[in-house]
Amino acid sequence: MALDDDIALLARVPVLGGMGREALRLLAFAAETRQLRTGDVLFRKDDTSDSGYVVAMGTVAMLDEGGQDAALVGPGALIGELALISETRRPATAVAREPTTVLRISRPMFRRTLEEYPQVAQRLAGALRERVLGMSKDLSAVRRRLTDLDE
Secondary structure, eight states, X not given: OOHHHHHHHHHHSHHHHTTOHXXXXXXXXXXXXXXXXXXXXXXXXXXXXXXXXXXXXXXXXXXXXXXOEEEEEOTTOEEOGGGGTSOOBOSSEEEESSSEEEEEEEHHHHHHHHHHOHHHHHHHHHHHHHXXXXXXXXXXXXXXXXXXXXX
């Protein structure tokens, strides 16, 4: 893919889209393109994470404990966004379900981008804060429903 195509792809990713063209250019330039064949494993559950992956073309399945497709992700999806910020363990195995192209964004490169574009880091922190608050509200609603069932 051409650099401008990679920038356009990254701009479609909700977490990355607000970064601005120059920050996206830096990420796109440093991103590693990986080609996967049907059945290739991108990573395995419990692997140490060091990067996130943006699906450019194709489909990646996230497998549950039983090896079944728990989720299918396609073009424009970011897999492993938490890995861009912090070292974690992969929560699932990711397998290509068809010929697939992904862009690998390393944590050090992502952090460098945030350092070079501090306004991007502030926007990202705000977006993450909103997502955490949303999840907290969702969990509170589930708790209320479960409590109501117990009564």
